[in-house]
Amino acid sequence: MQVHDMPALAGLRVDGARLWNSLMELARIGATEKGGVCRLALTQLDKQGRDLFIAWAKDIGCTVRVDAIGNIFARRAGTRDDLRPVMTGSHIDTQPTGGKFDGNYGVLAGLEVLHTLNDNNVRTAAPLEVAVWTNEEGSRFVPVMMGSGVFAGAFTLDHALAQKDREGVSVRDALAAIGYAGEGVVAHDVGAYFEAHIEQGPVLEANDKVIGVVQAALGQRWYDVTIEGMEAHAGPTPMELRRDALLVAADLIREVNRIALAHAPHGRGTVGWVDVHPNSRNVIPGRVKLTVDLRAADDATLLAMDRALREACEQAGLPVKVDEVVYFAPQPFEASLVASVRESAHALGLTSMDIVSGAGHDAVYLARVAPAAMIFVPCKDGISHNEIEDARADHLEAGCNVLLQAMLRAANASEGEAA
Amino acid sequence: MQVHDMPALAGLRVDGARLWNSLMELARIGATEKGGVCRLALTQLDKQGRDLFIAWAKDIGCTVRVDAIGNIFARRAGTRDDLRPVMTGSHIDTQPTGGKFDGNYGVLAGLEVLHTLNDNNVRTAAPLEVAVWTNEEGSRFVPVMMGSGVFAGAFTLDHALAQKDREGVSVRDALAAIGYAGEGVVAHDVGAYFEAHIEQGPVLEANDKVIGVVQAALGQRWYDVTIEGMEAHAGPTPMELRRDALLVAADLIREVNRIALAHAPHGRGTVGWVDVHPNSRNVIPGRVKLTVDLRAADDATLLAMDRALREACEQAGLPVKVDEVVYFAPQPFEASLVASVRESAHALGLTSMDIVSGAGHDAVYLARVAPAAMIFVPCKDGISHNEIEDARADHLEAGCNVLLQAMLRAANASEGEAA
Known part of the structure; x- marks a missing residue:
């Protein structure tokens, strides 16, 4: 199947159970007694999580590259590798008393999209990439959103590498210690960036909607x-x-x-x-x-x-x-991609609403250098950064289906546009 | 001179310089670098302060008694020792970063009154007593106003003795360690109680008055x-x-x-x-x-x-x-004694105003078991419980003269009233 066969592609669905299982398996690394996750950036636990992601990415045929700030890019070739990639991603580091879904959902939803395309023998025109951004949480090292910040030029690589944790360990040394000090940063252009994320707030739940179409970050x-x-x-x-x-x-x-x-x-x-x-x-x-x-x-x-x-x-x-x-600064998301998320949700028969992101996300930095958009799904009672953070499997599946459709549209739309 | 010769007695004046010098000498015990005093209740420094008080009291012919909670009573005999004593006093323990005047002024003003009577060969009908109440501040042991509280029956002797400081030392052991565990408590009736004290607030200064006639404790x-x-x-x-x-x-x-x-x-x-x-x-x-x-x-x-x-x-x-x-509970002071303080200030040509005590004082407990009143003098900027606590020598002298006159009136008034 090719990207041109849009009616058939519109019928594609991700495997919600497989997505859920991958979330639960990753959550075992750094699992806390209260059901949360403590997997601070660039620790041995973070390394285990990264290793697992890479193993899964390679299993589904991706090539993997690590850049100099430790961002991981799993790439699925397109039919036209001269096109700029359509990218998705998030982070797998957590707060000290974090949950299973914050960040991890966006990364594993991306892998599930690629998996689904493999299962259905779909090739896209533009290559697809799943990014794992280094140290989004900022619990161990500041600034927060470090990997995407370096990628977007918000601050320099050297500045990020020189930051130290409370024990005096630098980002540079911590990256080397876990074997994730790659080479090069930024370098590649991005055709479109999507990030699926739990809302971390109460709005979707209060309005009884499944999909949040994120218009901007405050x-x-x-x-x-x-x-x-x-x-x-x-x-x-x-x-x-x-x-x-x-x-x-x-x-x-x-x-x-x-x-x-x-x-x-x-x-x-x-x-x-x-x-x-x-x-x-x-x-x-x-x-x-x-x-x-x-x-x-x-x-x-x-x-x-x-x-x-x-x-x-x-x-x-x-x-x-x-x-x-x-x-x-306030960061509006790209109108055409926001519309694509909204239309994808509608086509899938999902309830949705426009929403803003009150918190920072890697997508906010990506939006500085690429067309970007976000997809929110509800989390229980709006609670995040907490071991009791929870989300429903059907909501996570729904958000992943929206991600799939939005990425397919972008990979199709970008066909005429060389990198 | 006898108490009956009121016109002559009205001309008596304390020695302001002697009062000031005694305050400065006591302030050396536990003096802090910033000019304050740290002399916590029942420490070795408190013992040194108590020893000095007793030496001074004996120098001017007083008999000294220590009760079971460590309260010290220096007594000057009257012509009729069947009369209930007219008492004054306060405390010499301080806050950890306390000043030279809080408490100490009331005790040394009492001694200065007796000294002045000696100098002028005045004998009073009722005996006069100067009390040093144990642990008014409550910094090391709670409850605060411990000595006067036991004296007034606000709580029991056993309860007070059992209290411990942060190191686990009990009041009972601390009293024994400094040699101030006396015998008996309460026991004697008080005909009238006066306490001179710095205001510890800004009201007198703001109103440019020298004497605060304290009507009640809030x-x-x-x-x-x-x-x-x-x-x-x-x-x-x-x-x-x-x-x-x-x-x-x-x-x-x-x-x-x-x-x-x-x-x-x-x-x-x-x-x-x-x-x-x-x-x-x-x-x-x-x-x-x-x-x-x-x-x-x-x-x-x-x-x-x-x-x-x-x-x-x-x-x-x-x-x-x-x-x-x-x-x-709110504690009004005895109307006749309050009036006596007001009249004494007026007779001395001092500016005065009615005022309330917002803070607790030993006099508040004494007022439960005896007619009581207080005399306030200004302190600089209303600051107390601070090493920079300060008061003017002429104000302290003025308050002490009011105390002298009020005690003389009470010792005269009580003449017909046997204990």
């Missing part, structure tokens, strides 16, 4: 805020003579929420971390530090939120210091 | 509050699907402030301690614990504040657990 601005008041005894200090830093902090926490609500539907604002000094029951807090995390789907909104936050801090009644510590 | 209700939300990722979780425990905490912090302001002038409300879980920059807080400290001058007000707090917690929008952990 931009992020993170801040460190310090409020200076005057430490004093709670007993002898009347209300009118206080300079209570926590009271101002409370108002800012509420204000961050107001700012987010004022920028619906995609504005988000969170205070997640608070440090109170001296943090004693009968002492009026003299200093409070807190973090602010603002997110929005476009830069104009994010900037308006930034201004509202700074204005609130200026009018807080006590001296407030605001330091911006992180900025990620 | 009652206190302390609470542990726990707010249960849902921990979730800040990125993928839209505002409308959140259960943010910190947002509810922020509203409660503001509400505690509102409750206090609604119960002016003496209502006080403080959140001093906050614990956020998991306290991570990009995670919506799933659980927040905080403390609430409510104070008021009368029980009806304190109860109204308690009800307002509980109502706010019930209407908070997330489950909130409220545990009351401490209750101290």
Whole structure:
């Protein structure tokens, strides 16, 4: 069967049981007692996971290449290898108390797509690739999304290789220790990039939809805020003579929420971390530090939120210091690929909805250098980065079928376009 | 000179320089580099301070008795030893980073009063006593105000003796180790009790007054509050699907402030301690614990504040657990003694104002078993429990003169009243 025979290709379906079994088998490496996975980047457990992926990729006839930051690319030849590859992928490193699905699903869904094409003797025009990106989680080494970040030129290879974990081990040495220090980085152009992922949020479940058609990744601005008041005894200090830093902090926490609500539907604002000094029951807090995390789907909104936050801090009644510590630009996904995901879901008879990605993903960096899109499936109660992270086998299968169809469309569409 | 010669007695003045020098000499025991004092209860340094007090008391002809909880009573005989003693005192233990004046001033002002009477050959009808109460601060052993608490029957001697510090040393053993385990407790009635103390707050300074006429000690209700939300990722979780425990905490912090302001002038409300879980920059807080400290001058007000707090917690929008952990009843001081303090200040030409004590003092327990009153003098910037605690020599002298006059009036007034 060739890519041209679209009606026949539209009938192709992945093997949901095989996908599920591969997820469960990979989850054994670093399995935790509570049913989660602890497989930190570039550890011996990560090596075992990578080895398993490569063994599976070779079993289904792929060629495998590892680049200098340890990204793995399993390639299935097309009929026209002059075309740029249609790529999918994600990561297999986890949080210390991570789950079975975050990242792993995107990688193994990619392998399942290739497997399905083999089973049905389908050849695509463009080559297909499944990528395993190094250190997406950032639990052991920062920055997060390291492999895709280097691939997309967000930071340099040398910068990434020089980063060290808490024991002082560098990325360079950790890659060498597990035998995953390859050669070259970036190098190859990508015709289209898809990433299937559990939503890691509650939206699909709340709306009873199976497929999330991801339109964009939210931009992020993170801040460190310090409020200076005057430490004093709670007993002898009347209300009118206080300079209570926590009271101002409370108002800012509420204000961050107001700012987010004022920028619906995609504005988000969170205070997640608070440090109170001296943090004693009968002492009026003299200093409070807190973090602010603002997110929005476009830069104009994010900037308006930034201004509202700074204005609130200026009018807080006590001296407030605001330091911006992180900025990620909002990243829209490629309209034609997003439409293809939506149409694939529709053609498969699956319920779907447009959604944004509030979190970072390798696809966000890939979108800087290639047309990219993401496919979300629900996870139980929206919980991720947790050992109790869970997802339904039928949802994972459905997302994988959407990935299959979207990749086939892209591999067909790209036929006329030489690399 | 006898107590009856009131016009002559009204001209008596303490020796401010001698008082100041005694404060500075006692402050050398446990002196810190930053100019403060660290003399924890029942340590070897506390023993040195006690030994010095007793030496000074004997120098001026006092008899000295130590009771079973280590309280020291230096007694100056009256012309009629059948009368109940007029007592003053405070404590000489300090916070780990304490100052030179908290407690020490009340004890040494008492000795200075006796010294002044000796210098002027004044004999009083009732005996006078200066008490050094054990472990007022509660830094090493809890409960706080231990010596005066046992004296007033707030808790039993056995309970106090059984308490242990962080190293497992009991009060009983610590008293024995420094040779201050005396015999008997309470036993003697008190005709009147006065305590001179630095304000430990900013009210006198803000109002430019030298003498605080303390009408009452605020009652206190302390609470542990726990707010249960849902921990979730800040990125993928839209505002409308959140259960943010910190947002509810922020509203409660503001509400505690509102409750206090609604119960002016003496209502006080403080959140001093906050614990956020998991306290991570990009995670919506799933659980927040905080403390609430409510104070008021009368029980009806304190109860109204308690009800307002509980109502706010019930209407908070997330489950909130409220545990009351401490209750101290409001403690009015004896009207006639308070008036005597006010009149003494006036007669001395000192500026004064009525004030409440927001903090606990030994006098608060004494007021349960004897007529009692307090005299406050300003401390710099209202700062106490700090090595930079400071007070002016002329203010300390002024407060000591008020103490002298008030004690003389009481020792005269009590003449007709046998013990």
